């Protein structure tokens with residue numbers, strides 16, 4: 001075990017509850033929680049801000065190399081991703097548009113390598129749950145516990161639809177479903193570090209489980225390593 005505890009990876013498709021589960025379990029354990037998608041989202045935001053084409057691998061790499069990442073732990077366990085000392089915030093990081101650009105910039109192997117190195121630094125001392133697409137396969141192939149969360153595209157679209165409705169918006173279910181399917185396809189068919197479960201990952205289908213049930217299952221896997 002590393003000096004601050006275990007390294008736990010949670011990978012899976014978008015909208016399966018990776019962040020809610022990871023943050024809750026990290027809080028229980030007194031660990032930090034890093035959503036690595038926010039690093040790709042921060043890169044996407046900078047690419048957008050600098051008017052760089054997301055398809056231009058060399059230009060995206062240049063933006064990635066210029067970004068100074070740091071991490072600031074919040075009381076709820078979450079590690080805020082700071083770029084050049086600034087937290088960009090949920091509005092910039094979590095807009096639909098940033099998500100789509102993130103999915104594109106994350107296809108470039110060299111830019112991925114820059115962000116992967118930063119993720120390894122963040123987790124080097126352990127005591128961390130890291131959530132993403134390639135944490136158990138590429139970033140920390142030696143993670144102590146590897147979880148892979150999945151759920152049907154329809155169920156994930158339902159959840160997103162409800163969230164947006166509760167936020168006072170008028171979402172379109174078919175558009176949400178199409179966008180989820182498009183992102184799944186891109187994330188799992190790219191050449192560089194495609195989304196797939198590590199051979200030694202515990203796969204949990206969350207379609208018919210409550211958040212609490214998923215948290216309990218993940219805790220059982222971790223407790224096997226702690227006790």
Ligand code: DC
Pocket residue numbers: 014036037038040041099102103104106131132133134135183187
């Ligand atoms: O999990 P998310 O929606 O915040 O991630 C945004 C995008 O970043 C997603 O489309 C794929 C990419 N990503 C990645 O390629 N590897 C990771 N470890 C995390 C995210």
